[in-house]
Amino acid sequence: GDSVTQMEGPVTLSEEAFLTINCTYTATGYPSLFWYVQYPGEGLQLLLKATKADDKGSNKGFEATYRKETTSFHLEKGSVQVSDSAVYFCALIPTYTGTASKLTFGTGTRLQVTL
Amino acid sequence: ETGVTQSPTHLIKTRGQQVTLRCSSQSGHNTVSWYQQALGQGPQFIFQYYREEENGRGNFPPRFSGLQFPNYSSELNVNALELDDSALYLCASSSGQGLYEQYFGPGTRLTVT
Numbered sequence: 303g304d305s306v307t308q309m310e311g312p313v314t315l316s317e318e319a320f321l322t323i324n325c326t327y328t329a330t331g332y333p334s335l336f337w338y339v340q341y342p343g344e345g346l347q348l349l350l351k352a353t354k355a356d357d358k359g360s361n362k363g364f365e366a367t368y369r370k371e372t373t374s375f376h377l378e379k380g381s382v383q384v385s386d387s388a389v390y391f392c393a394l395i396p397t398y399t400g401t402a403s404k405l406t407f408g409t410g411t412r413l414q415v416t417l
Numbered sequence: 418e419t420g421v422t423q424s425p426t427h428l429i430k431t432r433g434q435q436v437t438l439r440c441s442s443q444s445g446h447n448t449v450s451w452y453q454q455a456l457g458q459g460p461q462f463i464f465q466y467y468r469e470e471e472n473g474r475g476n477f478p479p480r481f482s483g484l485q486f487p488n489y490s491s492e493l494n495v496n497a498l499e500l501d502d503s504a505l506y507l508c509a510s511s512s513g514q515g516l517y518e519q520y521f522g523p524g525t526r527l528t529v530t
Contacts, residue, residue, distance in 0.1 A: 306459075338521075343523070344523055345421070345507055345521035345522050345523045345524050346460070346507065346509075346521040347521070348518055348519075348520075351518075391459050391460075393459075403448075403450075403465070403473075403511070403517070403519070404450075404462045404465065404473055404475065405450075405452070405460070405462060405509075405519065406462070407459030407460050407461075408459050409457070409458055409459045410457075410458070410459050
């Protein structure tokens, strides 16, 4: 079945450091890929998405590129801020078949940014 | 525009009891999905409702059931609660099936003792 694997956390960085959170997936066909962020005590927010190979999703300084050849969708940010501290989830939706759009999530990676 | 809301925020139940969780979808959204997020894990898909019909289900037993109402709000019912049902239950609404963005509510934290 479909699955998403993320690097384990927590990831601890100093403010202004470069961030990479690795994500790889297993799915048939051409899934759509997502990064969600969960701040403490809140629900999930969509951070960015990519729906086909070589697409780059970007938002709020974060970006990720859909790499079909390596089945990866790594999240990057050039300079993190303390306010970026949260849990980040990589997720996919299988190739759309007209039925339920089921998100399959990774286990999440906690990011802690310190001054 | 009101976002997705869920009630209650927290709930404590005893093993064997039944629970109902509620979700109000975002205005204009006709699709609601429910997810279970155990501590330290990613959310797991329970089921999805589209225009009042269940149109997809994850690997959850029949004691997890749901409803969607004409105003597209939704309920998640869990019977015969087990300790492993303790989790954050997330509701997400979208404006259709497929690749429409799913907007998540803040969740209901259920503790089963």
